[in-house]
Amino acid sequence: MKHLLFLIACLPLLASAQTPTDSIYIKKISDEIMRNGKAHDLLRQLTKGVGNRLSGSPQYNKAVQWGEASLKALGADKVFLQACMMPNWKRGGKDLAAVVMQNGKKTNRALDVLALGNSMGSGGKPVVAEVVAVQDFDEMEAKKDQLKGKIVYFNNQFNAANIQTFKSYGEAGQYRRSGPSRAAKYGAVGVMIRSLTEATDNHPHTGSTGYDEAYPKIPAIALGNEDANYIWSIAKKSSIKVSMTTNGFFEPDVEGHSVVAELTGTEFPNEYITVGGHLDSWDVGEGAHDDGAGIVQTMEILRTLKVLGYKPKRTLRFVLFANEENGMRGGNKYAEEAQKNKEKHIFALESDAGGFTPRGFGFTVSQAQLTKIQTWLPLLKPYGTDFLQAGGGGADIGPLNRLLGTPLAGLMPDSQRYFDIHHARSDVFENVNKRELHLGAVNMAALIYLVDQYGL
Amino acid sequence: MKHLLFLIACLPLLASAQTPTDSIYIKKISDEIMRNGKAHDLLRQLTKGVGNRLSGSPQYNKAVQWGEASLKALGADKVFLQACMMPNWKRGGKDLAAVVMQNGKKTNRALDVLALGNSMGSGGKPVVAEVVAVQDFDEMEAKKDQLKGKIVYFNNQFNAANIQTFKSYGEAGQYRRSGPSRAAKYGAVGVMIRSLTEATDNHPHTGSTGYDEAYPKIPAIALGNEDANYIWSIAKKSSIKVSMTTNGFFEPDVEGHSVVAELTGTEFPNEYITVGGHLDSWDVGEGAHDDGAGIVQTMEILRTLKVLGYKPKRTLRFVLFANEENGMRGGNKYAEEAQKNKEKHIFALESDAGGFTPRGFGFTVSQAQLTKIQTWLPLLKPYGTDFLQAGGGGADIGPLNRLLGTPLAGLMPDSQRYFDIHHARSDVFENVNKRELHLGAVNMAALIYLVDQYGL
Numbered sequence: 067m068k069h070l071l072f073l074i075a076c077l078p079l080l081a082s083a084q085t086p087t088d089s090i091y092i093k094k095i096s097d098e099i100m101r102n103g104k105a106h107d108l109l110r111q112l113t114k115g116v117g118n119r120l121s122g123s124p125q126y127n128k129a130v131q132w133g134e135a136s137l138k139a140l141g142a143d144k145v146f147l148q149a150c151m152m153p154n155w156k157r158g159g160k161d162l163a164a165v166v167m168q169n170g171k172k173t174n175r176a177l178d179v180l181a182l183g184n185s186m187g188s189g190g191k192p193v194v195a196e197v198v199a200v201q202d203f204d205e206m207e208a209k210k211d212q213l214k215g216k217i218v219y220f221n222n223q224f225n226a227a228n229i230q231t232f233k234s235y236g237e238a239g240q241y242r243r244s245g246p247s248r249a250a251k252y253g254a255v256g257v258m259i260r261s262l263t264e265a266t267d268n269h270p271h272t273g274s275t276g277y278d279e280a281y282p283k284i285p286a287i288a289l290g291n292e293d294a295n296y297i298w299s300i301a302k303k304s305s306i307k308v309s310m311t312t313n314g315f316f317e318p319d320v321e322g323h324s325v326v327a328e329l330t331g332t333e334f335p336n337e338y339i340t341v342g343g344h345l346d347s348w349d350v351g352e353g354a355h356d357d358g359a360g361i362v363q364t365m366e367i368l369r370t371l372k373v374l375g376y377k378p379k380r381t382l383r384f385v386l387f388a389n390e391e392n393g394m395r396g397g398n399k400y401a402e403e404a405q406k407n408k409e410k411h412i413f414a415l416e417s418d419a420g421g422f423t424p425r426g427f428g429f430t431v432s433q434a435q436l437t438k439i440q441t442w443l444p445l446l447k448p449y450g451t452d453f454l455q456a457g458g459g460g461a462d463i464g465p466l467n468r469l470l471g472t473p474l475a476g477l478m479p480d481s482q483r484y485f486d487i488h489h490a491r492s493d494v495f496e497n498v499n500k501r502e503l504h505l506g507a508v509n510m511a512a513l514i515y516l517v518d519q520y521g522l
Numbered sequence: 523m524k525h526l527l528f529l530i531a532c533l534p535l536l537a538s539a540q541t542p543t544d545s546i547y548i549k550k551i552s553d554e555i556m557r558n559g560k561a562h563d564l565l566r567q568l569t570k571g572v573g574n575r576l577s578g579s580p581q582y583n584k585a586v587q588w589g590e591a592s593l594k595a596l597g598a599d600k601v602f603l604q605a606c607m608m609p610n611w612k613r614g615g616k617d618l619a620a621v622v623m624q625n626g627k628k629t630n631r632a633l634d635v636l637a638l639g640n641s642m643g644s645g646g647k648p649v650v651a652e653v654v655a656v657q658d659f660d661e662m663e664a665k666k667d668q669l670k671g672k673i674v675y676f677n678n679q680f681n682a683a684n685i686q687t688f689k690s691y692g693e694a695g696q697y698r699r700s701g702p703s704r705a706a707k708y709g710a711v712g713v714m715i716r717s718l719t720e721a722t723d724n725h726p727h728t729g730s731t732g733y734d735e736a737y738p739k740i741p742a743i744a745l746g747n748e749d750a751n752y753i754w755s756i757a758k759k760s761s762i763k764v765s766m767t768t769n770g771f772f773e774p775d776v777e778g779h780s781v782v783a784e785l786t787g788t789e790f791p792n793e794y795i796t797v798g799g800h801l802d803s804w805d806v807g808e809g810a811h812d813d814g815a816g817i818v819q820t821m822e823i824l825r826t827l828k829v830l831g832y833k834p835k836r837t838l839r840f841v842l843f844a845n846e847e848n849g850m851r852g853g854n855k856y857a858e859e860a861q862k863n864k865e866k867h868i869f870a871l872e873s874d875a876g877g878f879t880p881r882g883f884g885f886t887v888s889q890a891q892l893t894k895i896q897t898w899l900p901l902l903k904p905y906g907t908d909f910l911q912a913g914g915g916g917a918d919i920g921p922l923n924r925l926l927g928t929p930l931a932g933l934m935p936d937s938q939r940y941f942d943i944h945h946a947r948s949d950v951f952e953n954v955n956k957r958e959l960h961l962g963a964v965n966m967a968a969l970i971y972l973v974d975q976y977g978l
Contacts, residue, residue: 097683106722227553229905229961266562266956423879423936425908449685452881452908480879480936482957500722501938505685 088519089445092512096449098370099508105366106500108136109421112361113352113495120349121389122154122320129345133325133386136365141372142327142384150399152322152389155184157349158313163258163287166194167307168300177297178268179258179287179310182242182275183348183392183489186283187313193217193256193285194309199301203240203248214253217308220245221298224264224485231264231481232419235488238262239273246286247278256310257286260294265486268292272348273489274392285312322346324388324396327368331381337521338404340383340414340472341367341514344390344397344462351493355484359421359498361386363477363507370511378518380412387462390418394461401465411472413517416460417510420488421503422479424450427513428458431473435522442516449508453478473522477510544975545901548968552905554826555964561822562956564592565877568817569808569951576805577845578610578776585801589781589842592821597828598783598840606855608778608845611640613805614769619714619743622650623763624756633753634724635714635743635766638698638731639804639848639945642739643769649673649712649741650765655757659696659704670709673764676701677754680720680941687720687937688875691944694718695729702742703734712766713742716750721942724748728804729945730848741768778802780844780852783824787837793977794860796839796870796928797823797970800846800853800918807949811940815877815954817842819933819963826967834974836868843918846874850917857921867928869973872916873966876944877959878935880906883969884914887929891978898972905964909934929978933966 099105116132119125130147137145163177181187199219200206206218220241224234239262246257261271268290277283287310289297300306325345331337343360347353368384388396404411415427429436440454459467459474466472479502487493555561572588575581586603593601619633637643655675656662662674676697680690695718702713717727724746733739743766745753756762781801787793799816803809824840844852860867871883885892896910915923915930922928935958943949 096685100682100685226556226957229552229556231957264957423938482879482961483955486955499939499942501682501687501720505938 088516091515092445094374095370095511095515096508098373099366099504099511103366103504103507104369105362105503105507108362108365109354109358109498109503110495112358113354118347118349118351118353119345120155121152121322121346121392122317123349126322126346130323130325133345133361137325137327137368137384140365140369142368143330144328146326147323148326148399148403149321149323150388150395151319152395153393154317154320155392156315156317157181158187158315161287161312163308163310165306166309169304177293178270178290180270180272180350181312181314182246182286182288183272184274184276185246185286185312185314187315188285188311190313192309192311194307195255197297197301197306197308199298206249210252213249216254217256217258217310218249218254219258219297219301221260221294223260224262226264231485235262235485242273242275242288244276246275246284247281250281250284254284256284258297258308259286259288261288261290263291263485263488263490265291267492269490269492271489272350285310287312322388324400325386327384329368329371329378329382331379332377333379335381336410337380338383338409338411339380339514339517340385340411340463340466341510342385342387342462343417345386346389346391348391348489350489351491352495354493354495354498355420356488356493357390357418359503359506360417363417363421363503363510366504366507367511367514380518382514382518390461397462398465401469404466405469411466411470413473413475413522414463414466415475415477415510415513416463417477417506418460418462419477419481420479420484421498421506422483423502424477424479424506424509426451426453426455426478427475428455428478429473429475430457430459430467431522435473438522445516446509446512449512450505451509475513477506479506544972547971548901550830551826551967551971552964554829555822555960555967559822559960559963560825561818561959561963564818564821565810565814565954565959566951568814569810574803574805574807574809575801577608577778577802577848578773579805582778582802586779586781589801589817593781593783593824593840596821596825598824599786600784602782603779604782604855604859605777605779606844606851607775608851609849610773610776611848612771612773613637614643614771617743617768619764619766621762622765625760633749634726634746636726636728636806637768637770638702638742638744639728640730640732641702641742641768641770643771644741644767646769648765648767650763651711653753653757653762653764655754662705666708669705672710673712673714673766674705674710675714675753675757677716677750679716680718682720687941691718691941698729698731698744700732702731702740703737706737706740710740712740714753714764715742715744717744717746719747719941719944719946721747723948725946725948727945728806741766743768778844780856781842783840785824785827785834785838787835788833789835791837792866793836794839794865794867795836795970795973796841796867796919796922797966798841798843798918799873801842802845802847804847804945806945807943807947808951810949810951810954811876812944812949813846813874815959815962816873819873819877819959819966822960822963823967823970836974838970838974846917853918854921857925860922861925867922867926869929869978870919870922871931871933871966871969872919873933873962874916874918875933875935875937876940877954877962878939879958880933880935880962880965882907882909882911882934883931884911884934885929885931886913886915886923887978891929894978901972902965902968905968906961907965931969933962935962
């Protein structure tokens with residue numbers, strides 16, 4: 067038993083010597099990307115030339131045009147647009163909020179706020195109400211009889227003790243996702259949340275909320291950490307009134323497109339390997355890490371394989387998915403089309419966790435597939451991949467797994483800085499480091515190469 | 523044979539279950555630092571309150587006072603200053619350079635430059651000379667007969683293909699360290715180098731050069747990458763003249779101090795464990811990553827162990843070393859005093875590679891010690907340490923190893939961004955991420971804890 071355990075535990079250590087040509091080819095990939103990579107330049111084009119690109123915005127269509135033209139220029143065998151209907155939320159104007167009364171005394175202390183994505187605005191008129199500040203849902207439930215006509219402030223903070231910040235995001239995210247309706251249930255007229263971030267600045271962070279149709283769709287805003295600290299400190303010792311004006315609304319769904327490029331397989335052209343990120347972003351900042359990084363890493367893999375003259379065995383798909391942020395319509399459509407066309411999708415990889423130094427990959431695959439994949443670890447370690455672990459994928463490729471059972475992987479870059487900039491005005495090109503971005507592309511390209519060579 | 527190899531390879535995997543109390547205590551350390559850490563605040567004080575702090579500058583003394591007061595306030599059992607004589611190089615004024623002639627035609631295109639540290643200035647008068655641009659020393663040697671009276675420009679670039687950027691730094695560093703004298707040997711009157719960076723901005727990066735006493739001590743400057751690209755592009759197709767004015771000089775050596783704090787050991791007070799960084803910096807930017815990060819991580823470990831009520835077995839020394847950048851006098855003095863006082867130094871750890879996400883530690887220890895240390899890997903992995911490997915230490919603790927044979931370790935954070943800001947005006951507080959900085963302190967504190975508990 068013990069010997070067997072040793073064998074299993076040591077499998078990754080044994081594989082390294084078995085694939086000298088793979089290690090040489092992956093070094094070629096790495097050298098090409100680290101020396102001549104264009105991902106950083108492409109990201110500058112996307113962020114500075116197009117800017118942020120919410121589904122339904124003119125910029126989103128501009129991003130599609132840019133993506134299509136760029137993928138063609140990089141030498142894809144085929145580039146096509148895949149249409150889908152997208153939700154069409156509009157922020158509708160500048161979101162405003164201020165503390166207007168403290169202990170019955172008029173004041174006017176502006177707050178730097180963003181309405182939550184998909185939230186309904188206050189109809190152009192300010193909502194002015196007393197604030198009930200609570201730490202969490204438990205405290206809100208305890209105060210449910212005091213919420214009628216009030217604005218609820220949720221002070222829930224990121225759990226700084228989690229080393230994996232995505233865990234904290236998942237935990238804190240419930241306040242953004244369901245806080246408005248849970249407060250509306252008790253008659254609240256507005257909701258403020260502490261942004262889902264540990265950033266030491268004051269930028270508010272937007273992101274999707276969703277309403278329970280059973281209750282009024284009340285306005286909801288996010289505060290940056292400094293304003294959140296301020297509200298929490300004064301609301302605990304005094305009664306305050308806040309005025310909030312937001313303008314969000316939905317226009318009818320609109321047609322948009324994912325952009326799909328192919329390198330046609332030379333041995334198994336009917337087996338598809340997909341790599342991608344999402345082309346849309348929230349309407350603040352430049353969507354540089356989220357998910358410009360994933361987009362340009364995807365394009366960089368195509369560029370590099372073309373430059374190296376690589377002839378894939380399987381058909382490689384490079385996909386710039388539509389509408390991840392507030393609808394997932396692009397990813398859903400891609401899987402539906404694959405199902406309709408009876409395509410065989412053997413693997414899909416997404417990069418949607420920022421353009422930071424890669425640490426590893428997470429997989430949604432069978433145990434046998436994971437065991438095979440883990441034999442590749444020594445090939446990836448020199449480039450910063452320290453683990454190939456169970457659990458992972460991406461929002462846009464998830465439907466492929468659900469509809470077709472496609473094995474998935476997600477790039478897992480270092481996560482310490484991601485939520486500092488996520489969905490905030492600080493998610494700009496300048497906050498993406500060229501080497502970190504390119505190194506992510508190296509590891510992704512190497513994984514795609516290995517899956518193409520050996521299947522799963 | 524194979525079974526033995528399995529056993530050795532698997533040792534790290536076996537240790538995790540053996541030390542549940544250690545894993546619990548390290549989690550306590552991590553929670554305290556990630557939730558309540560003060561390293562980021564201390565770094566703000568050092569960078570914004572003191573600023574950069576070259577040996578011999580008034581700011582260096584201010585930093586010593588700040589360090590002494592802070593270590594006392596954090597509750598060290600003992601804090602003392604350790605005097606050493608330090609070199610006293612002065613930049614002497616603003617470094618200037620411009621392209622003043624191209625193909626015989628006057629022009630005036632300013633270059634953003636910094637004189638290399640320890641370099642001698644042009645005496646207040648511009649050196650104006652034709653430029654001989656070479657890729658490397660080989661090309662310079664081939665052109666040695668053309669260098670008399672000329673300014674040599676070394677275009678050597680960082681090797682972007684190295685995943686470990688310190689390797690590229692070591693390779694490219696020879697041009698900064700010995701370029702001036704190697705050009706002066708053939709009669710050159712000035713040297714320009716491409717800064718030791720891949721940064722996509724134009725900031726010049728300073729750092730130590732050294733002269734060979736056999737040749738004239740000619741002025742030497744570094745160019746940022748944009749200006750370096752410009753010079754290289756025009757010098758290849760036309761003759762250019764550059765004017766450079768620098769003002770560097772040495773004043774007589776001056777007394778300075780390292781700051782040493784202690785937590786006295788409860789079982790083996792005569793066994794010392796040292797953890798530290800260097801308090802001095804170059805005279806540009808704020809010395810935030812280099813090495814403010816190492817300084818405040820060191821202080822954070824003291825703070826955390828005090829808050830947790832930890833009673834060390836051995837005596838822990840927290841050292842803010844003097845004069846790493848252009849003399850190493852603080853580190854040398856510390857080892858000399860240890861030798862003179864017959865102190866038993868069982869381990870020393872340095873953080874001087876930036877306040878970025880930790881990836882692992884490098885060790886200068888015996889094979890037996892390394893084998894023991896590597897059994898601790900499972901305890902550190904949850905906090906981002908992925909390797910405990912041979913090779914590593916730090917400039918300031920190196921003398922302890924050379925004089926006393928002390929085992930050494932160096933924190934190895936992610937290195938992708940380090941040389942973007944190293945020795946440049948961009949090495950400022952704003953470019954240090956709080957979570958990354960604090961996570962480095964977590965891993966350092968855990969390692970110090972383990973060495974204190976179990977020795978080597």
